[in-house]
Amino acid sequence: MAGLTCAVLTLSVASPPAAASTGADLPRFGDVQRALTELAESDLMVGAIGALYVDGRLVGKGSAGTRLLNGGGTIPADARYRIGSQTKQMVAAVVVQLVGEDRISLEDKLSDVLPDTADQDLVEPADQITIRQLLDHTSGIPDYFGALGENSLFDFTTHYPPAELVKRSRSPDRQQEPGETFSYSNTNYILLGMIIERPTGKPPADELDRRVFRPLHMNRTYLPTKPPEGIRGPHGHGYAPDSQGELRDVDRINASTLWAAGGVVSTARDISVFERAFIQGGLVPPELQDVLRGLVLGGGGGGGERPCAGKGLEITTVTGSAPGFRATTFTTSDGRVQFAVSTTLTKQDNAALSALSRAAAESVLCPGK
Known part of the structure; x- marks a missing residue:
């Protein structure tokens, strides 16, 4: 597979979180810098940055490893980084806002809101798939990533229009009918990005900025859309092996292949602000808050990152x-x-990375428990 942008949202059920408090009863959190230093010791890592926020206040931050594979100094702890499919929560918030404005409905059919998906045979069966099914990954539409080709990972210049990405999803065989079960597909959120443009007349990058980033004062967050647009300012670089096994810098990953499915660039501070608003409300009308959380959190799972389970904390990952x-x-x-972490890598070993990430979170959020 040429690329992968995978959102994993897991809920570890336990007693109400005593750790999320301030004042005299503020719990003893672990050392963020130490956790990141231990994390970056893995040979899978180039560098790691992160920060811990409590009620919007910075409690700890750190940076470990190096900015480049062979040096380049440390990564600034407040550097921007790609958040991947955490983007999907933001896109879902905009879609649910449009639902609240009666500009679209969760039960609208894809063929009605995006007629080209049916007229140009981009999606099968477009007349049966609803916006709700796109949001919660029950549409059955295959993922386009695997159909981009082996060379796409190192292609930093070719622009892929969203409709082209959707068209590529026709290559893999459909495995289920709409509404049957959860089946993660980035194509769902490419389509939701296209849907945002229909009633607003604006691309998702503009609507995210107007509806999410600016209201929450996420001043260093943006959605790059054109190759080879990258990450602004000093930041960590990631690497991936080419066909000969040689590690190559993939920092300039093709923004047009990520787009509304996983292209947002943010910071530990900004993503913490967003997650607080996402859970506590303020992104959508109160009557739609449960809809938003249910649509996004209801379909996740399976990531293996369940820190502090059985230790008195309930953690969303x-x-x-x-x-x-x-x-x-x-x-x-x-x-x-919120404990927000960014790691730049030499290898995409998801099982090992998940275990390392969970260990770092536990050492910060529930040390000694």
């Missing part, structure tokens, strides 16, 4: 990844505590 990077945000169920 959101992960986005692609060759060269992995970014995870851990949030308590009441939205008061």
